[in-house]
Amino acid sequence: MSVHSETKTAKRENGKFGEFGGRYVPELLVPVLEELEEAFYHYQDDPEFHQEFEYYLKDFVGRPSPLYYAERLTKKLGGAKIYLKREDLNHMGAHKINNTLGQVLLARRMGKEKIIAETGAGQHGVATATVAAMFGMDCEIFMGAEDVKRQALNVFRMRLLGARVNEITRGTKTLTDAVDAAIQHWVENSEDTFYLLGSAVGPHPYPVMVREFQSVIGRETREQILDAEGRLPDYLLACVGGGSNAIGLFHPFLDDEEVEMIGVEAAGLGLDTDKHAATFSRGCPGIIHGYKSYVLQDENGQITPVHSISAGLDYPGVGPEHSFLKASGRASYESATDQEAVEAFKLLSEIEGIIPALESSHALAYLPELASKLDQDKIIIVNLSGRGDKDVYTVAEEMGTDLK
Amino acid sequence: MSRISSTFESLKRKNKTAFIPFLMAGDPNYDLSLEIIKTVDRSGADLLEIGLPYSAPLADGPTIQKSSRRALDSGFQPRQVFELVEDIRRESHTPLIIMSYINLIHKFGMENFITRCRQSGVDGIIVPDLPPEEGEELKNISSQIDLIWLLSSNSPASRIDRVTRAAEGFIYAVSTPGITGSREKISLEIKNTISKIKEIREIPVCVGFGVSRPEQVKSLAEFADGVIVGSAIIEVIERAVNYPAGDIEDAETEEKLPVSINQQNLLDQLEKFIRNLTEPL
Numbered sequence: 001m002s003v004h005s006e007t008k009t010a011k012r013e014n015g016k017f018g019e020f021g022g023r024y025v026p027e028l029l030v031p032v033l034e035e036l037e038e039a040f041y042h043y044q045d046d047p048e049f050h051q052e053f054e055y056y057l058k059d060f061v062g063r064p065s066p067l068y069y070a071e072r073l074t075k076k077l078g079g080a081k082i083y084l085k086r087e088d089l090n091h092m093g094a095h096k097i098n099n100t101l102g103q104v105l106l107a108r109r110m111g112k113e114k115i116i117a118e119t120g121a122g123q124h125g126v127a128t129a130t131v132a133a134m135f136g137m138d139c140e141i142f143m144g145a146e147d148v149k150r151q152a153l154n155v156f157r158m159r160l161l162g163a164r165v166n167e168i169t170r171g172t173k174t175l176t177d178a179v180d181a182a183i184q185h186w187v188e189n190s191e192d193t194f195y196l197l198g199s200a201v202g203p204h205p206y207p208v209m210v211r212e213f214q215s216v217i218g219r220e221t222r223e224q225i226l227d228a229e230g231r232l233p234d235y236l237l238a239c240v241g242g243g244s245n246a247i248g249l250f251h252p253f254l255d256d257e258e259v260e261m262i263g264v265e266a267a268g269l270g271l272d273t274d275k276h277a278a279t280f281s282r283g284c285p286g287i288i289h290g291y292k293s294y295v296l297q298d299e300n301g302q303i304t305p306v307h308s309i310s311a312g313l314d315y316p317g318v319g320p321e322h323s324f325l326k327a328s329g330r331a332s333y334e335s336a337t338d339q340e341a342v343e344a345f346k347l348l349s350e351i352e353g354i355i356p357a358l359e360s361s362h363a364l365a366y367l368p369e370l371a372s373k374l375d376q377d378k379i380i381i382v383n384l385s386g387r388g389d390k391d392v393y394t395v396a397e398e399m400g401t402d403l404k
Numbered sequence: 405m406s407r408i409s410s411t412f413e414s415l416k417r418k419n420k421t422a423f424i425p426f427l428m429a430g431d432p433n434y435d436l437s438l439e440i441i442k443t444v445d446r447s448g449a450d451l452l453e454i455g456l457p458y459s460a461p462l463a464d465g466p467t468i469q470k471s472s473r474r475a476l477d478s479g480f481q482p483r484q485v486f487e488l489v490e491d492i493r494r495e496s497h498t499p500l501i502i503m504s505y506i507n508l509i510h511k512f513g514m515e516n517f518i519t520r521c522r523q524s525g526v527d528g529i530i531v532p533d534l535p536p537e538e539g540e541e542l543k544n545i546s547s548q549i550d551l552i553w554l555l556s557s558n559s560p561a562s563r564i565d566r567v568t569r570a571a572e573g574f575i576y577a578v579s580t581p582g583i584t585g586s587r588e589k590i591s592l593e594i595k596n597t598i599s600k601i602k603e604i605r606e607i608p609v610c611v612g613f614g615v616s617r618p619e620q621v622k623s624l625a626e627f628a629d630g631v632i633v634g635s636a637i638i639e640v641i642e643r644a645v646n647y648p649a650g651d652i653e654d655a656e657t658e659e660k661l662p663v664s665i666n667q668q669n670l671l672d673q674l675e676k677f678i679r680n681l682t683e684p685l
């Protein structure tokens with residue numbers, strides 16, 4: 001049986017990907033998640049739902065996003081041909097909106113009036129506030145105080161879009177604490193509130209649902225590369241925080257054994273420091289935020305603080321389907337440091353005229369190692385998950401430039 | 405029959421409602437938490453619920469989060485709870501239940517965890533982020549230890565049925581949809597859930613989450629077999645430990661523990677608080 005069909009059949013039963021995934025949540029949330037699961041599977045098979053989803057993807061988000069041949073980057077690295085899947089060109093500048101759009105359409109059909117979401121970089125918060133504004137729904141975003149500081153621009157955008165930003169001041173004041181706070185708020189308000197989770201993580205059905213909404217990336221990519229090259233790529237490359245842009249790109253290719261998949265996680269200041277978010281490189285299986293997966297934890301099982309220059313990768317867990325793909329050997333996972341990501345950020349800006357998100361820069365950072373070793377007839381597709389405008393302050397600071 | 409079940413039997417014969425205090429192991433440190441638990445036990449506990457401090461307590465409100473943080477900051481780690489239980493067991497036979505998030509048990513190794521529970525004298529475990537659907541493995545290896553499941557006022561009939569039939573020791577009924585923490589008002593909606601449970605099977609049902617006052621204890625005692633109180637007791641400890649009024653992050657910037665907690669004073673206050681709470685029972 002192929003990996004693909006195995007996950008497809010597994011998901012219908014209990015949301016397990018091999019030993020990973022599941023639903024490790026307080027009793028109160030079980031009926032709420034069951035209701036959501038029911039609704040999701042119902043509308044997944046509903047042609048009207050799909051029509052509406054596709055309509056907004058096209059006319060509101062601007063899909064399909066181009067698959068761009070990065071000619072100068074290819075030359076510079078001197079190896080495999082490099083294509084960029086331009087999710088940075090989506091409305092609001094990241095892949096996040098594919099998922100928020102899908103979930104908000106579901107929320108409306110379920111009769112929920114309020115949307116809540118967690119956010120790290122603020123990208124998911126903005127993407128959520130965007131669709132909430134578009135449908136006139138009440139929206140509250142949970143964001144760690146540390147991230148609020150790092151991502152002032154996105155906080156302002158969310159407020160402009162009419163969302164309330166709830167600053168979380170507990171724990172490490174980052175994404176993981178924002179998730180805790182959002183889940184807790186949901187427990188108390190599930191009656192009228194829809195929790196719009198931003199990555200392929202969390203209890204079932206979220207990892208499946210987010211993957212399905214993000215898979216539009218991989219489906220388009222497949223068609224586009226067949227058009228351009230008449231064949232499938234040799235490598236898919238994507239950054240991995242929770243893993244939604246990566247699984248969205250990978251999933252439609254799982255059955256194509258000739259396509260290798262590589263996820264790149266954040267090595268922060270280095271894998272041998274305690275300041276990184278390299279869940280696969282340094283974590284082990286555990287349970288976090290309602291699902292079983294690789295988790296960064298200490299020898300006692302306490303979740304350890306994480307660090308990455310990019311707030312969107314600054315998370316101690318990883319989507320359960322990625323843990324399954326790693327365990328089965330179908331995908332492999334590498335890491336890039338803050339510094340390597342900044343270098344890639346600068347490189348792509350300089351030679352392609354594209355300023356990438358720091359998250360996406362982690363995927364780009366693995367290119368020199370991969371591309372230059374490969375022959376020129378090989379093809380690599382990198383998921384350019386977002387644009388980097390939000391990160392220019394961070395990078396300027398890193399380069400010693402004072403913008404204020 | 406388990407020690408938990410026989411305790412409920414004997415309370416029932418006396419027509420009494422169980423009082424179950426919840427305390428965090430290691431808060432504010434090993435030694436004082438041992439004294440606190442012993443004092444609370446002597447002051448009127450019928451069963452004891454002891455939590456393992458965890459870095460990401462999903463079902464807990466600010467009071468218990470901070471309690472966890474204090475325990476961890478003092479250097480206490482979950483595995484020390486077994487030593488703590490052994491120390492408690494030197495003078496007490498009160499049924500004792502451990503509350504632990506699943507990741508701690510997973511990291512420990514389930515078999516290992518259960519073995520240590522048995523050896524140290526633990527009678528039951530509550531895992532707040534492990535619904536029965538995910539709990540098969542733990543259930544299969546935990547003979548002699550009661551696995552306590554939770555139900556709430558939003559649990560549909562099919563879940564009530566399933567959980568009630570599988571239940572061991574007692575059922576933990578969550579008073580109000582939400583997280584732990586003292587509440588002004590407790591909804592009595594949970595009463596319906598309890599009647600449904602009792603139609604299926606005669607098993608003790610204890611109500612927790614938010615209970616903080618004698619009046620609440622009194623009204624719950626009219627239909628519940630036990631009342632669980634956590635945050636309200638821990639607030640007494642929090643005040644004594646005397647962190648600034650603010651949030652955890654304020655606490656973290658302050659020195660770890662004030663040099664002198666007036667230990668005897670704290671234990672006296674706890675005793676008084678518990679006696680006052682259990683007065684109506």
Ligand SMILES: Cc1ncc(COP(=O)(O)O)c(C=O)c1O
Pocket residue numbers: 094095096120121122123124198199200239240241242243244245246311312313357359360385386387
């Ligand atoms: C542009 C961008 N890429 C990637 C990520 C990481 O998320 P995921 O791993 O779910 O794709 C984020 C998260 O905020 C992001 O904003």
